[in-house]
Amino acid sequence: MTRTVGQVRADVEEASRWLAGRVVRTPVLRSPVIDGLAGARVLLKAENLQHGGSYKMRGALRAVGRLAAAGHTGVIAQSTGNHAVAVALAAGQHGLAATVVLPVDAASTKVDRARAAGARVVFAGTSVEERVAVANGLSDESGHPVVDAYDHPDVIAGQGTASLELIEDAERVGTPLDVLVVPVGGGGGVAGACLAAAGSGIEVYGVEPVGCDSLARSLAAGVRVPVAPAPTIADGLRPSCVGELPFAIVRDTLRGVVRVDDDEIAAAFRLILTELKVLAEPSGAAGLAGALRLPPDGDRQRTVGVVLTGGNVEAALVARLMAPRSADLAAEGAAA
Amino acid sequence: MTRTVGQVRADVEEASRWLAGRVVRTPVLRSPVIDGLAGARVLLKAENLQHGGSYKMRGALRAVGRLAAAGHTGVIAQSTGNHAVAVALAAGQHGLAATVVLPVDAASTKVDRARAAGARVVFAGTSVEERVAVANGLSDESGHPVVDAYDHPDVIAGQGTASLELIEDAERVGTPLDVLVVPVGGGGGVAGACLAAAGSGIEVYGVEPVGCDSLARSLAAGVRVPVAPAPTIADGLRPSCVGELPFAIVRDTLRGVVRVDDDEIAAAFRLILTELKVLAEPSGAAGLAGALRLPPDGDRQRTVGVVLTGGNVEAALVARLMAPRSADLAAEGAAA
Incomplete structure (x- = not known):
């Protein structure tokens, strides 16, 4: 990073x-x-x-848009809510697959919104460290890049x-x-x-x-x-x-x-x-x-x-x- | 009418x-x-x-603006809330005195907003008939026209x-x-x-x-x-x-x-x-x-x-x- x-x-x-x-x-x-x-x-x-x-939609759209232009077919994101939902929506607009990692206690509205946008939702613990570890593992498996919520x-x-x-x-x-x-x-x-x-x-x-x-x-x-x-x-x-x-x-x-x-x-x-x-x-x-x-x-x-x-x-x-x-x-x- | x-x-x-x-x-x-x-x-x-x-601000501004242009120096309005507040605000913008007639059970926020706009607030019963009677009486006394909430x-x-x-x-x-x-x-x-x-x-x-x-x-x-x-x-x-x-x-x-x-x-x-x-x-x-x-x-x-x-x-x-x-x-x- x-x-x-x-x-x-x-x-x-x-x-x-x-x-x-x-x-x-x-x-x-x-x-x-x-x-x-x-x-x-x-x-x-x-x-x-x-x-x-x-x-968060602004950063997610800009980042996902550039990844789509570079030929990527999927993206991964983790957050407690807004960023993951925004990446899910942005990926949907660009025709990319999205996997979002949310805490197990995520607000149900945010889970619903991510799914409504077509994203796969994965739950991982309650800490950012747990979510980052799962997101990085999914990235290694799939080859899809992680769009970080702020370090990007x-x-x-x-x-x-x-x-x-x-x-x-x-x-x-x-x-x-x-x-x-x-x-x-x-x-x-x-x-x-x-x-x-x-x-x-x-x-x-x-x-x-x-x-x-x-x-x-x-x-x-x-x-x-x-x-x-x-x-x-x-x-x-x-x-x-x-x-x-x-x-x-x-x-x-x-x-x-x-x-x-x-x-x-x-x-x-x-x-x-x-x-x-x-x-x-x-x-x-x-x-x-x-x-x-x-x-x-x-x-x-x-x-x-x-x-x-x-x-x-x-x-x-x-x-x-x-x-x-x-x-x-x-x-x-x-x-x- | x-x-x-x-x-x-x-x-x-x-x-x-x-x-x-x-x-x-x-x-x-x-x-x-x-x-x-x-x-x-x-x-x-x-x-x-x-x-x-x-x-309601649209109608109040339009009506009060035309009355101001015609030389009136004050206006009177009655309503359960929004119209009276809008007339108070419109009168303030045009430098006209406003008297608004509200029901005795008016929401306190509406009373506060009318007063903050510089209007004199008069309370009159709970029915539209009571408010109209008071508004018409005030109009007869002062010579200021009543801006009706919808019949105008x-x-x-x-x-x-x-x-x-x-x-x-x-x-x-x-x-x-x-x-x-x-x-x-x-x-x-x-x-x-x-x-x-x-x-x-x-x-x-x-x-x-x-x-x-x-x-x-x-x-x-x-x-x-x-x-x-x-x-x-x-x-x-x-x-x-x-x-x-x-x-x-x-x-x-x-x-x-x-x-x-x-x-x-x-x-x-x-x-x-x-x-x-x-x-x-x-x-x-x-x-x-x-x-x-x-x-x-x-x-x-x-x-x-x-x-x-x-x-x-x-x-x-x-x-x-x-x-x-x-x-x-x-x-x-x-x-x-």
Whole structure:
């Protein structure tokens, strides 16, 4: 997996041109209530309205598309959910066979979506190490390449196109971004954001759940530092370690990392649903939670872009987060 | 309130030009799961992402804008929620004083939104008759005109612009509408849809909750027939009688009315949230519930447009509808 950091903004621009017409150009949403809470103009890129319900579709389509063009007939992916589903959908569009490795406790909706897209679903333990081992074994047997969820240049460039569109759209309407905020799991999205913002002067921040802060610790240490991920409702942000390639991209360009707890994520989830009228998964809502924690820049009203990364969430969790006692539950989750 | 039916498609087209840049050109959403359930291509116009969270903003802006241009300095509106909030917001944008008359049991979020927009809120009973009497009294005192929620040509034309945009966008992407489905309260939206679809060959259907079917009964009788509205979770669709002007417009052009129960509305609400990732109020979800009840047209796959009219819904109701036992609750509601 060792690679030089050869990636540049042009890779994201090229991915964006290739993806035009293949992905939804998702809308940018705003709410005066959210602006007031943030003390800033907040522009949210609604990637929950993307094909497959998540911006993971961008990286998966770009990576699978290039593998198809190179003559591959099948692909393998592992994740806790969105990436595997996205690869399944992308493979279906390109006529490639897909095998996706999911944890045994995967959300049933994600299993159903992968199968509906025509993928073979293989279950493997509950840890990323178990899934990676099974995915690599399947790759060795079949000769089909593994599309990693974040340690892959095409995935990073593809994820970065969401940030690039947000940067472009903010400029177009006369409110260019000062800040760009992206939730961090393995780091593919935030690495893509750093590439998209390169040379623009936009400050890019990552957001990690408290106790799932591999990137923050890695930046402080100067080398990648794994963590034992703490429980969080943002299940997409729980990899034990930031990816090698994402870390190499962001280590010198990221402005900082904001840590948020489950209470803040739940509050952001509710704001997004009641004010913007769209459904975010908690991992997606974490970006807004982080934006609401940014320190103000004196009296200047900044423009803050947030990538609302996805909206695949179980009905029961929606009910729990919207119930009158949800603030207490979220606080319990944070304390767990 | 007696008026000749002088309204034509050009009124909607003119309103659409005037509203361009003043309202959000909301996206059209699709889901393969919904297409499968409907046996049709279903295109949903996401007016829950409109300013104010509802397509009522279109009619309110158009009507208030014309009153402002005519020199009025204030306006009065009454409704159970969305229309009054929309008039408050529109008046604020045009620098007019707004007084809105709400029922004493109005949702607190709607009261808060009207006040946040700078409107004076007056509470009056729980029936439309009580609110109309108070609104007319305030109008006599102040000289400010009442902007009716549906019995008003500018409101109808404004609401119709949502249908017009949907018709245009469906054509642009190569899937022109065969059918257009709009939920019916007082009938302003469905009247606007009939105007927007005039001459196009598109079949327009209205959707009413079971027991709130004043339009269906009126069409059968040939004259307006009031009902004692039954309980329904679609609280925006409970006027006791379809408006005079809307009825005059739709009586000869509407293809039909579909009646839906609370169970169907709740199922549509969940589909919209989990598949499209957006929040519909039950009155908005009723449109999809109706589209799912349309009889098939032989083996032909039709394209069905649905105006998802709004997304202003209380958190507790979202929790109830998404809870695991919500199907039972919805069934209870329908049986009530």
